[in-house]
Amino acid sequence: MLxxxxxxxRPETPKLDPKKLGLPSPPAVKSIDVNPFVNAVGxxxxxxxxxxxxxxxxxxxxxxxxxxxxxxxxxxxxxMGDERFPLILxxxxxxxxxxxxxx
Amino acid sequence: MGVPVPYHEQLLVQAAKLxxxxxxxxxxxxxxxxASASYDAVFHFFADExxxxxxxxxxATDSLGFAVGRALEHGSLRAAAERFSSxxxxxxxxxxxxxxxxxxxxxxxxxxxxxxxxQDLRHRADYDRAIHLQKREANVALSxxxxxxxxxxxxxxxxxxxxxxxxxxxxxxxxx
Numbered sequence: 149m150l151x152x153x154x155x156x157x158r159p160e161t162p163k164l165d166p167k168k169l170g171l172p173s174p175p176a177v178k179s180i181d182v183n184p185f186v187n188a189v190g191x192x193x194x195x196x197x198x199x200x201x202x203x204x205x206x207x208x209x210x211x212x213x214x215x216x217x218x219x220x221x222x223x224x225x226x227x228m229g230d231e232r233f234p235l236i237l238x239x240x241x242x243x244x245x246x247x248x249x250x251x
Numbered sequence: 252m253g254v255p256v257p258y259h260e261q262l263l264v265q266a267a268k269l270x271x272x273x274x275x276x277x278x279x280x281x282x283x284x285x286a287s288a289s290y291d292a293v294f295h296f297f298a299d300e301x302x303x304x305x306x307x308x309x310x311a312t313d314s315l316g317f318a319v320g321r322a323l324e325h326g327s328l329r330a331a332a333e334r335f336s337s338x339x340x341x342x343x344x345x346x347x348x349x350x351x352x353x354x355x356x357x358x359x360x361x362x363x364x365x366x367x368x369x370q371d372l373r374h375r376a377d378y379d380r381a382i383h384l385q386k387r388e389a390n391v392a393l394s395x396x397x398x399x400x401x402x403x404x405x406x407x408x409x410x411x412x413x414x415x416x417x418x419x420x421x422x423x424x425x426x427x
Contacts, residue, residue, distance in 0.1 A: 188374035189326050211391050215361070222364060226338050233333060235371040243385055 162230050164196065169224055172216035176201045180221075187233065196221055196234040203240050214238065257299065259400060262292035266393045270386065282389045283376040289392035290373035293366060296400050297418060298323045304415045319419075327421035329370050335414060336363035344417070345424045351413045359410045362402065365395045 161184060166177040178199045187193035198217060207213060218236050225234060256264075266288040269281040298320030302311040305319045334343050340355040341348065355363075372392050375382055403411065417424075 188370045189329055193371060208387065208390075211387070211394055214391055218364070218368070219361065222336075223338070231337075233367050233371070235368060235375070237385070238387055238391075239385070243387075245383060 159192075159230065159232070162194070162225060162228050164221060164224060166198075169220045171220050172213065175203055175207055175213060177217070182234075184232070185235065187235070192232055194225070194230070194232045194234045196236045198236060198238050200238060200240045202242070257296075259292040259296035259299065262288045262295065263393065263397055263400070266292070266389070266396070270389055270393065277386045279384060282384050282386050285389040286376040286384065286392045287373045289389070289396040290369040292396050293369055293399055294323070294325065294328065295320075296403075297328060297415070300403070300411075301415050301419055304412065305419070322419060324422070325370065328418050329367055330425065331414065331417040331421050332363040332366035332370075334363075335417075336360050336367060341413075345421075346427050347424050348413055348417055352409060355410060356407060358402070359406055359414075362399055362406065363414070365399055368392075369395060 161182050164180040164182055166180055169180075171177055178201050180199065181197040183195045183197075184192050185195040198221075214236075218234075221234055221236060225232070266285040269285040269288070270277070272278070272281050299311060299316075301323055302316035302319040306313070306316050310316050311319075334340055335355055337343055337360070340360065341352040344352075369392055372388060376384055376389075
């Protein structure tokens with residue numbers, strides 16, 4: 149009997165173009181990186197890093213603007229047929245690095 | 252003697268205190284524990300809501316209520332929240348739940364989505380030292396956890412009841 153090994157095709161990592169997502173603004177989104185990661189229950193999720201041009205102190209203080217971005221990203225992934233759940237992180241050029249931690 | 256502050260509220264206060272600890276250059280330990288406490292607050296909030304649903308509000312803080320709360324599992328909470336957060340809900344729910352709801356509101360979908368995000372962030376915060384967690388992430392987590400607890404009573408009763416039963420019985424009914 150011929151045994152055919154089952155090959156599970158790894159789903160491709162989707163590309164998210166901020167210009168095509170109709171993201172609410174401000175803040176302005178420069179680019180979005182998407183990378184697979186293993187989520188809390190050991191399944192594959194998507195780590196989505198939203199690179200922002202900058203944030204005002206008001207935007208840092210009231211993060212409600214993240215809700216609109218997250219909804220658009222989740223809806224876009226679902227409409228692509230990608231059921232992996234996104235973990236969305238926001239980064240600005242002035243973010244802290246490990247070196248900026250207190251000593 | 253006053254009424255004790257609910258455990259989930261204590262966790263939210265703890266998260267806020269950790270984030271206020273060092274405003275300029277936060278310790279990763281504080282940022283991570285704040286993100287973690289925010290999710291834990293949501294988990295214990297649902298454990299309490301579940302107890303109220305099953306044994307009633309008056310018994311929810313008795314041994315029987317705590318026993319019901321202990322039945323809540325992170326995996327079931329997540330699995331149910333993922334399905335409820337999808338555009339496909341309620342048609343994507345396990346069969347016994349499909350006829351319980353005619354629709355899942357955008358508000359409930361957003362709340363369910365927040366549960367999953369909070370759990371994922373908590374997992375990263377607790378176990379993944381390779382990522383440098385920004386204070387912003389923990390602030391988002393805290394703000395979502397606070398909103399969730401605040402908004403929950405205002406959501407549709409059928410959605411809330413179905414979700415609570417789903418998180419309790421998910422393992423038994425998911426395959427049906």
